[in-house]
Amino acid sequence: MINVEKLYYSYTKDNIFAVKDLSFQVKEGEVFGFLGPSGAGKSTTQGILTGLLPMQQGKADVAGFDMKKPPREMFNRIGVSFEQSNVYEKLTARENLDFYKKLFDVPTLDSLELLKLAGLDHVADKKAGTFSKGMKHRLTFIRSMINNPEVWFLDEPTTGLDPAIASQIKDIIKDRHKEGRTIFLTTHNMFIADELCDRVGFIIDGVLKLIDSPRNLKLQYGEKFVDVEYRLDESTKKETLSIVKEEDRHRLNEIINTREIELMHTKEATLEEIFIKVTGRGLV
Amino acid sequence: MRAWYSFLKDLKVSFKSLYIYIEIIMALIIVLVFVFVLPDDFSPNLTGYVYISDSVKEYLTEDELKGFQEEENLVVVDDKRLIPGLLEEDRNSIGFSLYHEDEKMVYDIVLQGYEGEEAKKLMQEGIMAYMATEFGMFESEIQYLTLEDDNEKLSDRINLLPAFLMVNTAFMGLFIVSTYIFMDKEEGTIKALAVTPSRIWEYLLGKVGVILVTGLVTGMLTVFLIMGNQVHYLHLFVLLVASNVFGTSAGLLLSSFYDNIMKSMSAMYLTIMIFLLGAVPYFVPGFSPWFIKILPSYPMVFSFREVFLENPDVGYVYRSSLLFIILAIILFAMANQRFNKTITA
Ligand SMILES: Nc1ncnc2c1ncn2[C@@H]1O[C@H](COP(=O)(O)OP(=O)(O)OP(=O)(O)O)[C@@H](O)[C@H]1O
Numbered sequence: 013m014i015n016v017e018k019l020y021y022s023y024t025k026d027n028i029f030a031v032k033d034l035s036f037q038v039k040e041g042e043v044f045g046f047l048g049p050s051g052a053g054k055s056t057t058q059g060i061l062t063g064l065l066p067m068q069q070g071k072a073d074v075a076g077f078d079m080k081k082p083p084r085e086m087f088n089r090i091g092v093s094f095e096q097s098n099v100y101e102k103l104t105a106r107e108n109l110d111f112y113k114k115l116f117d118v119p120t121l122d123s124l125e126l127l128k129l130a131g132l133d134h135v136a137d138k139k140a141g142t143f144s145k146g147m148k149h150r151l152t153f154i155r156s157m158i159n160n161p162e163v164w165f166l167d168e169p170t171t172g173l174d175p176a177i178a179s180q181i182k183d184i185i186k187d188r189h190k191e192g193r194t195i196f197l198t199t200h201n202m203f204i205a206d207e208l209c210d211r212v213g214f215i216i217d218g219v220l221k222l223i224d225s226p227r228n229l230k231l232q233y234g235e236k237f238v239d240v241e242y243r244l245d246e247s248t249k250k251e252t253l254s255i256v257k258e259e260d261r262h263r264l265n266e267i268i269n270t271r272e273i274e275l276m277h278t279k280e281a282t283l284e285e286i287f288i289k290v291t292g293r294g295l296v
Numbered sequence: 297m298r299a300w301y302s303f304l305k306d307l308k309v310s311f312k313s314l315y316i317y318i319e320i321i322m323a324l325i326i327v328l329v330f331v332f333v334l335p336d337d338f339s340p341n342l343t344g345y346v347y348i349s350d351s352v353k354e355y356l357t358e359d360e361l362k363g364f365q366e367e368e369n370l371v372v373v374d375d376k377r378l379i380p381g382l383l384e385e386d387r388n389s390i391g392f393s394l395y396h397e398d399e400k401m402v403y404d405i406v407l408q409g410y411e412g413e414e415a416k417k418l419m420q421e422g423i424m425a426y427m428a429t430e431f432g433m434f435e436s437e438i439q440y441l442t443l444e445d446d447n448e449k450l451s452d453r454i455n456l457l458p459a460f461l462m463v464n465t466a467f468m469g470l471f472i473v474s475t476y477i478f479m480d481k482e483e484g485t486i487k488a489l490a491v492t493p494s495r496i497w498e499y500l501l502g503k504v505g506v507i508l509v510t511g512l513v514t515g516m517l518t519v520f521l522i523m524g525n526q527v528h529y530l531h532l533f534v535l536l537v538a539s540n541v542f543g544t545s546a547g548l549l550l551s552s553f554y555d556n557i558m559k560s561m562s563a564m565y566l567t568i569m570i571f572l573l574g575a576v577p578y579f580v581p582g583f584s585p586w587f588i589k590i591l592p593s594y595p596m597v598f599s600f601r602e603v604f605l606e607n608p609d610v611g612y613v614y615r616s617s618l619l620f621i622i623l624a625i626i627l628f629a630m631a632n633q634r635f636n637k638t639i640t641a
């Protein structure tokens with residue numbers, strides 16, 4: 013659904029590139045997570061793939077349309093949520109959606125249903141200008157799905173939302189995934205990425221370092237540990253052992269054979285730990 | 297269709313923002329000023345004290361004499377020696393007397409003394425010309441020199457209306473459309489529009505529509521409140537539409553070069569100043585060099601003048617309107633071209 017080949021972009025039109033030599037593919041029905049620290053080039057990439065930024069160098073096509081000169085019809089088939097919410101502050105939430113609906117040539121979803129989905133139905137007729145940041149962000153988010161997009165671009169859909177609402181948004185994305193939509197998800201949040209994405213790409217300083225599924229990455233880079241808690245002379249003792257290191261494996265064996273085990277679970281490396289390991293950089 | 301929805305939405309937004317009210321209030325203030333503050337004519341009304349000797353009266357017919365006495369600003373006195381005293385009492389007056397002396401017609405003009413040489417000459421000539429037309433017996437060398445062929449004249453008060461209309465429809469549109477565009481850029485809503493199937497020209501056309509409605513409503517309202525039904529409203533309507541659309545398109549093109557309102561200010565100011573130059577010949581009839589005549593504001597202000605005349609030059613009004621429409625289309629196309637490249641960058 014998305015094919016990117018040797019994509020470069022410079023805001024200053026010189027040798028300072030915000031994205032460099034970017035190549036990747038997103039298959040139909042896939043949730044692709046675009047992960048990287050601030051300023052890595054995530055939004056720039058989304059900008060090019062949604063026609064907001066001009067194609068300077070390289071190739072990209074989205075839903076079968078060449079992004080060199082995308083026809084307006086393409087926008088019936090994609091949806092875009094922005095990292096900075098951008099709604100008409102002078103209009104109510106409902107008016108915002110009702111106006112947006114009319115711009116599409118394809119069937120659209122009901123405004124109130126969408127507002128319900130994001131928990132905004134109780135303020136449907138309030139001016140968006142009076143909304144909190146998180147509310148505006150949710151409005152921007154649901155607006156992007158009004159045309160039932162085949163390819164859905166989400167730039168930081170959960171940033172700045174409280175955990176309960178973030179999890180609501182996450183569920184909406186999951187549902188769309190089940191319906192077979194292709195989703196390009198940009199985020200800082202590794203837990204969200206881990207949970208939602210079929211594959212993730214790590215981008216840093218405009219360069220794509222690595223692409224794989226979270227599971228493969230963990231298998232490959234994550235050292236696995238086991239936490240065991242066992243009885244020892246009337247008290248509980250806890251040890252964390254690697255299941256890769258020879259020495260730790262013997263120790264684990266010994267505990268299992270000789271002690272009374274109370275609790276035992278494996279602990280995986282988080283995506284965040286892997287990111288740091290691969291790129292040498294944190295995610296902030 | 298999308299342009300229509302865009303227009304409706306923008307109209308809604310504009311009614312929820314300040315500008316439209318500023319425009320309407322401005323128009324109402326203008327109406328109040330026109331109706332209650334401005335006099336019909338700005339030059340003070342002079343009273344003339346006239347003495348006509350019996351011998352001169354013999355030359356006049358009954359009707360002429362009556363007309364003379366009924367002239368609003370003239371007071372006929374019986375003795376020419378009364379005139380200096382009357383002038384002292386009424387400083388805003390002049391006096392003149394007509395009588396025969398040695399078989400010759402003599403006319404004395406009595407002035408206040410504070411008038412400058414130019415004014416004296418002007419009054420003298422004016423009175424002589426007046427005499428010539430009233431009495432028909434003076435062989436006058438004085439001729440009226442008019443700058444335009446038509447010598448229909450608007451009152452000084454109404455004379456300001458064309459200039460106001462030009463500023464209100466063309467310049468305000470130019471300025472306000474750019475504030476709308478920059479507001480959308482600021483809010484980022486332009487980006488949201490850019491990822492829908494709607495086209496830039498549809499977006500821009502919606503803006504043109506909103507400015508047009510505002511300009512028409514305030515323009516028509518102002519004229520109606522001041523002039524009632526003494527105006528050629530159809531011509532006015534066409535001209536308002538044409539000049540408003542022209543102004544808005546110019547504003548669109550201008551704002552396509554900038555990404556925020558502060559940066560656009562100086563260019564905006566300069567453009568408006570240059571446009572204003574086109575209206576100078578309207579107020580200073582002797583001054584109309586070619587570089588001013590080529591400004592669109594030149595035919596604009598004179599076209600607005602026509603719609604207030606009893607016998608307007610309809611051809612001129614519609615030719616100018618057509619010109620503004622053509623210019624508007626060109627400017628709009630250029631703005632569209634530029635916005636296509638820059639609106640989301
Ligand atoms: N409009 C712009 N003009 C010039 N440079 C820009 C512009 N927008 C972004 N950049 C630069 O391009 C680089 C990539 O920015 P981008 O917004 O794509 O990062 P990001 O990964 O989305 O970051 P974040 O997580 O903070 O949203 C950064 O160095 C940024 O400073």
Ligand SMILES: [Mg+2]
Nearest residue numbers: 054055056095
């Ligand atoms: Mg970003």
